[in-house]
Amino acid sequence: MGAILDPSDARMTGGGAVNGHLYDVAWFRWLVALCIALPVITVVLGELIHRLQRRDNHLEATARAIRHTVAPALALALFARYVLRIESETWTQVLDTLVWVSAINAALSLVNVVLFQRAEQSTWRARVPRLFLDLTRFLLVVVGATLVLAAVWDSDIGGIMTALGVGTIVIGLALQETLGSIVSGVALLFERPFAEGDWIRVGDTVGRVVDMNWRSVRLRTFDEDIATIPHLMIAKDLILNYTEPAKLHIERISIGFSYDDAPNLVKRTMLDIARSTEGVLMDPPPEVHTLSYDDFSIAYEVRVYVEDYGRLLEIRDDFTTRIWYAAKRAGLTIPFPIRTLHFFDGQTLRADKAASDLAQGLSATTVLLPSETSDLAATGVGATMLHFGAGEYVVRAGDDGGTLYVVVAGRARMVIGGHDDEQIVLTLGRGEFFGELALHHGESSPVSIVATEDVELVALSAEAVQQLMTTRPALAREVDDIAGARRRTIESVQRLGARG
Known part of the structure; x- marks a missing residue:
């Protein structure tokens, strides 16, 4: 430090420190100050960024802008001016412009954080789209850069604006698709069909919106992939929002069951599965619909309501897994999509099956003796198996008699009155x-019989009943x-209804 400057250094020091110490030279003091200050500022800002990042503080972006652009640009400008003593006015203006543009960008970042990113969710500032902020920030940087050019370079603003206008036209022709995406993005801002965090479908792509910038929208799919879709494509395609205006979503699940399975039994089983599946809402309640009678099965559609679309795959998997176990418990068959050829005497097989079903049904009644049921099942004359679904009318008041019905499975209710004033x-x-009132007295039925649930019946004709009564008067x-x-x-029920 005690070395004396060579006389040739007088040019750099202005000729006033030939016999002085090195630290008495202005350029050396600037060099030392910059060598100390820039690393210290970089370390301090790095630590500050780390702390802000751990606290999830949005000021981290402003601190990064200062550390990565403002501080290096300012250090470079000071180094060139006071250490290297660059006398070129052009280089000085370039460095000054770089410092001012960096400072403007950092200042706008601070304004953005203070006014918008730290705003409460209930305020209008929190609802300003990020894309709009990015475009506004870009325009302000352009305006600021124009003012800097006018001040630093002593340029005519009118000329700059003219040059920018011509340049804009040229760039617009060269970047039509990119600018089209920007314009479409601005249109999306005003329409706001979705926001960050919403689950949406664009074309065949489904995902949660994680980012929306000046050119595209980024979706995180169920496979944890990021799909980037330009605004121009979004503007031309159908957009489905599964989150807004309501988070309620209907998921449709199709399943087929055998023709031998009663539709109402299938529906009850599917509803039980839906009610026991976590994530399926009970209000609105799940629904099951019979869609069609296909080649090898009856097709059903289960509609369940889901509030958390992000758990859709999990909920769907849970529901479809439970179908197999519930079908086994209920004796339901999920058929294979195949054709099976049977070689048999069709008439004989159908007759044997009908006789077996009839014998099993007749065994349920307590009014017939075993010998009587076996005789009816063997001959099949005057006895028929019938199936009714829940809510169907077996007999309506006023129908002609002539048949006695025996309940084999399920339940039915005997009612009087119309549909609006029904009395059980x-x-x-x-x-x-039932049916004895019309059959025994030869009059029309005074009551209606409605299936409370799926019901199986044996219908005995008047001739068959008469033959049974002839052989057994009891x-x-x-x-x-x-x-x-x-x-x-x-x-008694009619009198109570009249009093009411």
């Missing part, structure tokens, strides 16, 4: 019969007693 007389279950008396008791019950 009694409920009929397995082994009970049966006629038993049916007559039941008919009289039910008639009194009907009259």
Whole structure:
């Protein structure tokens, strides 16, 4: 440090420090100051950025702008002016312009953080789209750069604006698609069909919006991939928003079951599965619809309501997995999409199956003796198996008699009155019969019989019943007693209804 400058250094020091110490020279003091200050500022800003990042503070962006652009640009300008003593006015103006543009960019970043990114969600500032802020910031930087050029370079603003206008036209012709994406992005800002965090579908791509910049929208798909879709493509395609205006989403799941499975049993099973699946809403309730009768199965569609679209794959997987177990428990068959050829005597096989079903159904009744049921099942004359779905009318009040029905499975209700003022007389279950009022007395039915749930019945014709009563008179008396008791019950219900 005690070395004396060579006389040739007088040019750099202005000729006033030939016999002085090195630290007495102005350019050396600037060099030392810059060598110390720039690393210190860089380290301090780096630590500040690290702390802000851990606290998830948006001021991190401003600190980065100062560390990466403003501080280096300012150090470079000071180094060139006071250490290298560059006398070229052009280089000085270039460096000054670089410093001012960097400072303007950092200042706009600070304004953006203070006014918008730290704003509360309930304020209008929080609802300003990021793309609009980016475009506004870019325009302000351009305006600031224009003012800097006018001040530093002593240029005519009118000339600069003219040059910018001509340049804009040339750039616009060269970048038509890119500018089209920007214009489409601005249109999306005003329309706001979605926002960051929404689950949307654009064309065949489904994902959650993670970013929306001046050129494109980025979606994170279910596969954790990032799909980048330009605004120009979004403007030309259909957009489905699964999050707004309501988070409610209907998921449709199709499934096929065998023709041997009663549709209402299938529907009850599917509803039970839906109600037990986590993530499926109970309000609105799930729905099951019969879609079509296909080649090898009856097609059903289950509609479940989901609020968290991000869990859709998980909920769907849980539901479809439970279908197999529930179908096994309920005795339902999910058929293979194949054709099976059977070589048999069709008439014989159908007759054997009908006789077996009839025998099983007749065994449910308590009014017929085993020998009587076996005889009816063997001959099949005057006895038929019938199936009714929940809500269907088996008999309507006023229908002509002539058939006695025995409940094999399920439940039905005996009612009087119309649909709006229906009054239940009694409920009929397995082994009970009805139709005796019209059959025994030869009159039209005074009541209606409605299937409360899916019900299987054996229908006995008047001839078959008459033959049974002829061979066993006690049966006629038993049916007559039941008919009289039910008639009194009907009259009692009618009197109560009249009083009400």
